[in-house]
Amino acid sequence: MKQLARAAVATTLLACQAHAQDAADGARLFKQRCGACHQIDSTRNGVGPHLQGVIGRTAGTLEGFRYSPAMQGSGINWDAAQLDTYLTNPGGLIKGTRMTQRFAKADERKAIIDFLATH
Template structure:
């Protein structure tokens, strides 16, 4: 009985460690993709706004709420709170979710969106 418990505990721990490692790899890939595809418009390491608003703390934040950034009225009135599911939908096709948004960049690949979102969740 104790041997079985130890085997189950070891399997659970191994599964958790693999999941954490996969998440870390996704976040690292997300950082690369962010710098490549988003970094020209958005800051992540500072709260300075550029062409787009900074994205520090974007998960859990109301869309259109960064002080000092001039959002479209569509984004300000969207009523969206950013979470992983909502960001996935938004990054797939921003204009379909928020008609009138100024963001036009789309991310058609599921794995790229997931990696970017995992990275944003670490900031």
Template sequence: MRTTFQRPAMVGHPSKSGGLLILLTVLASPAAQAQDAEGERLFRQRCATCHSIEDGGRGSGPSLAGVFGREAGSLDGARYSPAMQAAGLVWDEETLDAFLQNPRDTVPGTTMAVRISDPAQRAAIISFLQNAGGGG
């Protein structure tokens, strides 16, 4: 009796899928770095006039250091509109995306006037805030 050996399919094989994951991570790194660089550029251009990313940083708007997971209108020492203080939002990717797209629709009565209509620009700024110590 002759037995035929069949090699198992390589799909899902630990060494192959692990290598693929590593390869994808390495390849994604330049893209992630480019997005962070673009996010930093956009932050400086669109946000830094009013906001800092330094702990305790002050501007006309609150510091965005550690913004992820923070309740809107709750940073001690920052000036907020009554609308922002009562908003009941917790900042995460979804709430920041909606707020940056149209602050006055998301929090009617906010004093934030800057709108960022481009989804890629919003994503880059949000990624930058996450990777610059803003949470995540």
């Protein structure tokens, strides 16, 4: 019984370490790949809208940012699955979006999305 408990604790610790590493990777990737256009530590908009609270937000609705008509009319509610699809190929999900940056690697998309979920 004690061995099972130790195994469960070890598994939990490894999962926590992996999550912490994903968050660190996500922060680094966000800064490198997204930070030129999007803010996360500020509600200031840049070339793109700030991304604080993006998970759960309806696309194209952030007050104070001028979205493309395509984004405004998309009706998408941002969740992890929608963001993953969008980051893979923005124009494939929303034809007419202004965003052109693509993320081919699933692990990078996941790390960025996990990072966004913390803000």
